[in-house]
Amino acid sequence: MTTNDPLGRNDAMPRGRFARAPRFYNVRLSERDAWLGTTVAALFTALGMLLEVAIVRKTPGVSVKPFGISAFVALVLLIVLFLRRKTPSVRWASVIYLIDVASVVTVLLLTNLQFAVSERNWVPFQAMKLGCLIAAMVAPGFWVGLISILAYVISAFLQLEISFPPEIKAQVASAEPWPMLAFALAGVLALAYRFRRAQLEQEIARIQAQSFAIKRLAGAFLNIRDLMNTPLQVIELSIDLLRKSNDPNKPVIDRIDHSMQQLREINSVLIQHEKEIEWQAKR
Numbered sequence: 001m002t003t004n005d006p007l008g009r010n011d012a013m014p015r016g017r018f019a020r021a022p023r024f025y026n027v028r029l030s031e032r033d034a035w036l037g038t039t040v041a042a043l044f045t046a047l048g049m050l051l052e053v054a055i056v057r058k059t060p061g062v063s064v065k066p067f068g069i070s071a072f073v074a075l076v077l078l079i080v081l082f083l084r085r086k087t088p089s090v091r092w093a094s095v096i097y098l099i100d101v102a103s104v105v106t107v108l109l110l111t112n113l114q115f116a117v118s119e120r121n122w123v124p125f126q127a128m129k130l131g132c133l134i135a136a137m138v139a140p141g142f143w144v145g146l147i148s149i150l151a152y153v154i155s156a157f158l159q160l161e162i163s164f165p166p167e168i169k170a171q172v173a174s175a176e177p178w179p180m181l182a183f184a185l186a187g188v189l190a191l192a193y194r195f196r197r198a199q200l201e202q203e204i205a206r207i208q209a210q211s212f213a214i215k216r217l218a219g220a221f222l223n224i225r226d227l228m229n230t231p232l233q234v235i236e237l238s239i240d241l242l243r244k245s246n247d248p249n250k251p252v253i254d255r256i257d258h259s260m261q262q263l264r265e266i267n268s269v270l271i272q273h274e275k276e277i278e279w280q281a282k283r
Contacts, residue, residue: 024196025142028090034140035088038097039081041138045100046074048127049107061118062111070107074100093140101148104131105155112159116168124160124172125180128152132187136194145191153184235263 022028029037049071056062077096084092108127115122131152139145157177160169235256 022199024192024199027142027195027199027202029140029198031088031090031093034090034093035081035085037138037140038093038100039078039085041097041134042074042077042081042100044134044138045104046071046078049074056111059115059118062114066107066110070103073103090140094144097140097144098147101131101135101151105151109155109159109163112156113163113168116164116172124176125156128156129180129183132183133190136187136190139191142191142195146188149184149187149191153180156180 049067052067053064053071056064056067077100081096104127108125112125116124129152132149135145135148135152139148157180160172160176164172
């Protein structure tokens with residue numbers, strides 16, 4: 001059952017005007033932070049692929065073309081990010097980031113087997129392991145980062161099980177897929193930690209904003225009480241004088257006294273609100 005006080009406040013209504021912060025996996029980064037993270041990822045891809053082009057040119061049996069195409073895609077994404085830097089968007093940052101990840105995963109799927117065949121000391125899936133950690137550090141959203149990590153680890157696992165010939169699979173079987181899974185787990189934990197920290201920062205900002213609003217509201221209540229005190233005292237004194245006069249108009253005085261009682265109730269509610277706000281401000 002709900003009751004209403006003289007100010008019209010329903011007891012069933014929530015007293016807080018600020019919603020609680022979302023779960024860490026639903027935390028939304030600011031547009032600029034998301035845009036910056038995607039820009040760093042695209043820049044890292046462009047530089048990494050250009051470096052791979054320089055390395056692969058001296059490696060027989062490995063095609064340069066996939067790395068060149070991926071570097072070109074990353075440069076195009078960088079241009080788009082730069083041109084739209086004044087109007088950043090979390091949604092577009094996420095789309096661009098996933099395009100960049102798809103480009104990297106495609107290149108690695110096309111070239112991993114070539115490296116495995118041409119280089120005897122090739123260490124499997126190093127770039128994909130690095131991608132898991134990069135996703136944890138710069139992904140513009142938790143789910144975008146998680147999708148990216150899963151894309152790296154699942155593509156590596158499927159390639160190992162399906163695409164690699166038996167002799168190469170036997171060569172890397174002693175090392176994989178456990179290291180890849182370990183990097184994926186580390187990436188997921190780092191991603192969760194990063195967005196949990198962002199959640200706490202947003203919660204602190206929310207509490208600070210709420211505290212400021214409470215202080216302003218307390219000041220408003222104090223001003224209202226100060227403005228009401230003198231008129232209430234004058235009206236109470238006037239009613240007392242009218243009752244003691246020779247010809248008191250009792251019905252009129254009773255109506256005024258009834259209205260005064262309502263004003264006293266409002267004043268008592270303001271006092272209670274003021275105490276609650278002062279208590280919350282001290283927490």
